[in-house]
Amino acid sequence: MGSGPRRLRGLKAFAARTQSRIDDVLVHSISRPATFLIFGSGILFVSRVLPFAPDVDRGFGIAFGVIALLAVVLFFDRLVRGLVGFYAPRVEFLRTSRAIIIGATRAVVILTALFILLGSMGVSITPLVASLGIGSLAVALALQDTLGNFFAGIQVLIDKPVVVGNFIKLDSGEEGYVTKVGWRSTQVRMITNDIVVVPNSKLISSVITNYSLPRDELAVRVQVGVHYKSDLEKVEKIACDVGKRVMQTVEGGIPEFDPFVRYHTFGDSSINFTMILRATGFEDSYRIKHEFVKMLHKRFNEEGVVIPFPIRTLDIKESDLKTLAGKELE
Template identity: 45%
Template sequence: MVVIGIESLIQNEYFLFVLILISSLILAKVVHFILAIYLKAFAIRTKTDIDDIILKIITKPLCIFIVFAGFYFALKSLSVLEKYSTMINGMFFVGTVLLLALMVSRIFGVLIGQWLRVQKKYEKMPKLMGNVVAVVIYLMAFLMILDHFEIEITPLFAAFGLGGLVVALALQNTLSNLFAGLHIISDQPINVGDYIEIEGGISGYVEDIGWRSTRVRTLPNTLVIVPNAKLAESIIVNNSLPVLEMAAVVQCGVAYGSDLEKVERVTIDVAKHVQETVPGAIKTFEPFIRYHTFGDSNINFSVILRVEEPVAKYVVMHEFIKALKERYDKEGIEISWPVRKIYYAK
């Protein structure tokens, strides 16, 4: 009697429905345990971190797929849903393709990011490149779904063409920012991490180049959002290219009665001390001065120092001006304020 009861229970389609669901949940839990414990421990021992990231990417979608497949087969076991079989098959296909597209796009994003880090030319390529790859993958998934449901693509493209024209006119500014962002990436006037100056007095580090805008973090730690189209049309000073090192030029002037040889000697002595002691200055650089202008009250000259990175110039110039003023006072070198001599005719 017990055996007959078990056999009748197994043959019961609703019991089978629940059994398949529970089995898929248990299988998903087992797979998650294996991936999260055993394979993760193996991946940690490898030299590269790519396998760790890929394992983390596929673990959750794979478990979701197992539960989703279990739910699909459980529904297929119910005779009452047999007339909806085509719709259930279509839903399963769509879900499978979307989950696969999700995993593939994320894996490609990791591989592309790793490749960009190896290539020095593209070392600081922003997220936009990964987003473009993801869009291409999802577009391919969309076309696969259309092909599965035997939807004719040619008329759809014609409709999209007309609709796309309307959308392009409506989203003209958005699209111009998008293509400007792609142009910035391909031409590479700036990269993420560069210290730039833009027309209008905006300066700071490039945080990200997105679909619509570029984010610049200023020295006071505020974020400036610049539309890509505006950035592409602006005059940009990239202080990080071709190298981070740059000159720090300080303008100065001394009175006309000064001994210029002494001024040059004292100024270079102060500049050398600053180059060797102030953090951010290039310690091996030999500073120099160049006289260039007979001003209204002073003979003007430039002092050329050198710093390791753009933001270091502010500290170096600050310390140099303080040290130079103190040394000039000791040496009796005068920096004149504006003076006018007026002669009266007899």
């Protein structure tokens, strides 16, 4: 009887010397259940050696079965907790789903052990299983919204359309950073530091713009218009010089990125172009735009480049002008 604990201590010492932590988890999981099994085996051994009445022997057998099932439940509970705790820092799904995985595993193991125990005692479990099925259906109907969010949360965690840290825009217009992806809802922190709680069932059914995919860097587009008499080559060079300076000096810019200009429209009062910059994140794009507009406006003033006011040219016939002039003289 005393050799069991000594062997367990030897296993713990051996596992501590290895580089892998899996064996530590296994040894930790089996240590307490092994104690129960040793105790139960002692009870069974005594019942077989000593001359007890048949009913007493049967009672010892049932006690051993209960202890063995308890040891199995305890082993799987400790094993799952240990493995989830070991892999959670590496796997985001386990990190966000740790409690539910442990709880679900514990419930399954306990129910299975209970059915085995009842079956070994001669109790019919068929009516119990049928009752559980009917009860589960009633619960599912009563909690269909909650269960819908629950399974939607599983889909979000597995499919990963959004993860914590992503900057997203919902189809309702809200945009911000994902701070939590739970089983029932997802939390989004707006730029104004408000928290928007989105039920997972609505999240997976809506159109989401994820600015952090495929990576956090994103293009920053600034619309600019210049006078029709402007030298477009000169304008392009000035805008690119200012853009490069912004990329190198403003926090959130990409220093190695070369900004560029694309002319695209003959507007009512200006020739319009888009300045393409790049930022490390969506929130940085506001700072990039802010500084670029200030620097470009200053440089255009220094170089004599005109950003025209909206104007309209009226084409009036000469006869109509004479008529209007005559009325003014009267």
